Amino acid sequence: MTQNMIEKDHQNRKPHNRIMGWAALFFCIFLLWGFTFYLVPWMQGNIPMLGRLAEVVRERDIDTTAFFYSENKESYEAERYLNETLELAKPRGYGFDRYFALGILLCFIILVIGYRFLPNGTNPEPDN
Numbered sequence: 001m002t003q004n005m006i007e008k009d010h011q012n013r014k015p016h017n018r019i020m021g022w023a024a025l026f027f028c029i030f031l032l033w034g035f036t037f038y039l040v041p042w043m044q045g046n047i048p049m050l051g052r053l054a055e056v057v058r059e060r061d062i063d064t065t066a067f068f069y070s071e072n073k074e075s076y077e078a079e080r081y082l083n084e085t086l087e088l089a090k091p092r093g094y095g096f097d098r099y100f101a102l103g104i105l106l107c108f109i110i111l112v113i114g115y116r117f118l119p120n121g122t123n124p125e126p127d128n
Helices: 003-046 049-059 073-088 100-115
Strands: none
Touching: 003 049, 003 100
């Protein structure tokens, strides 16, 4: 391709790129709007832990937007309550505990039994 053809091709693509850029911007704005006004309220109603957190925020009149920008007492308390809520919401056997270690041990025992008692792939007595 000559330089002139490359420049013409580049000029022909500019409006298409601009339209795609604007379309992507409006699509992202639409996604944020949908997330804010539809997905988050749905999650608060259908996920019990998020609903409870939203209730605590409303009851205590906590400014949730200030947490990122300030070191205030409410943010410390909210973090503590959130950590406690997550800790209480864990099912039994969550994380590295005795049940996890027992499961790993049982897997190794099954592997050892399998390697010890399964045939090694050779057939000492051929079928007739």
